[in-house]
């Protein structure tokens with residue numbers, strides 16, 4: 001029997017359980033008190049719920065034996081209060097009411113046992129031992145769950161931080177890559193165009209046209225990011241040709257035409273999609289839909305879509321911008337010129353989409369205006 005009544009060390013720090021016995025019948029509560037004290041329990045007696053509440057204000061009990069029928073407040077109400085305020089308390093009802101509904105209600109609100117009077121001491125001791133064991137398991141279970149929840153919260157927060165760091169790093173890498181491309185492209189453009197805004201406008205026109213044409217977002221972004229390098233091959237064009245204000249001789253024109261091939265050779269051979277796309281654009285942005293372009297004279301859809309998009313964006317910006325050899329044309333004039341070349345220079349379907357997107361085209365133009373124009 002002593003084994004069954006081994007004190008519950010999980011909550012009482014090795015001390016015998018503090019027990020509150022609540023019963024309006026003095027002989028019953030004294031009997032229970034004596035019985036438990038024989039086994040080392042510390043017992044406090046209360047004649048009703050009011051006295052019990054006063055005792056509870058002074059200290060927390062490990063175990064409460066509680067009558068059901070008492071004057072004023074019922075034992076069930078008291079137990080509800082106890083289990084709400086002190087959820088680590090083990091409660092066993094001790095009552096003369098042999099009513100399954102009340103027994104069920106007691107167990108529902110959290111009592112661990114229901115002992116009927118008159119009781120045998122063994123029966124009480126076994127029920128108490130079981131209640132204390134269950135209490136210890138529930139406390140351990142709750143602590144385990146709380147610990148688990150805390151671990152999950154901590155790891156989720158760490159994971160979230162890692163994701164945010166990755167996202168930041170990825171964004172920085174993307175911006176850095178874009179900026180590097182733009183600066184390289186500006187270096188090439190700077191010699192004859194003296195404006196960084198041309199490649200910004202041109203690349204946004206390309207991105208816009210690709211989107212409006214219905215390409216998937218990733219492809220559009222690739223075209224937008226790669227297109228600033230379309231004229232990178234101009235770094236191989238001598239100054240006396242590149243900067244010549246008048247028209248070119250046939251030989252000079254041949255030299256100019258080489259910038260598409262040179263750009264392609266600079267950019268070609270990479271495994272990176274961005275550079276592959278940039279190489280295609282550099283190589284094909286001067287091809288014409290009717291086959292009269294350079295460097296290879298490709299016709300129609302044999303010209304890669306990226307090159308056909310870049311041709312429209314590049315030409316529109318060249319026409320509407322001031323250059324050393326020409327003023328900026330009005331929008332109407334530029335559109336007229338391009339429309340004249342619909343199907344000869346430019347892919348007709350793409351050109352229609354570009355003109356249909358003119359509101360957004362003009363927003364880009366206004367956003368990246370040349371400071372001197």
Ligand SMILES: [Fe+2]
Pocket residue numbers: 230231259285286
């Ligand atoms: Fe070019």
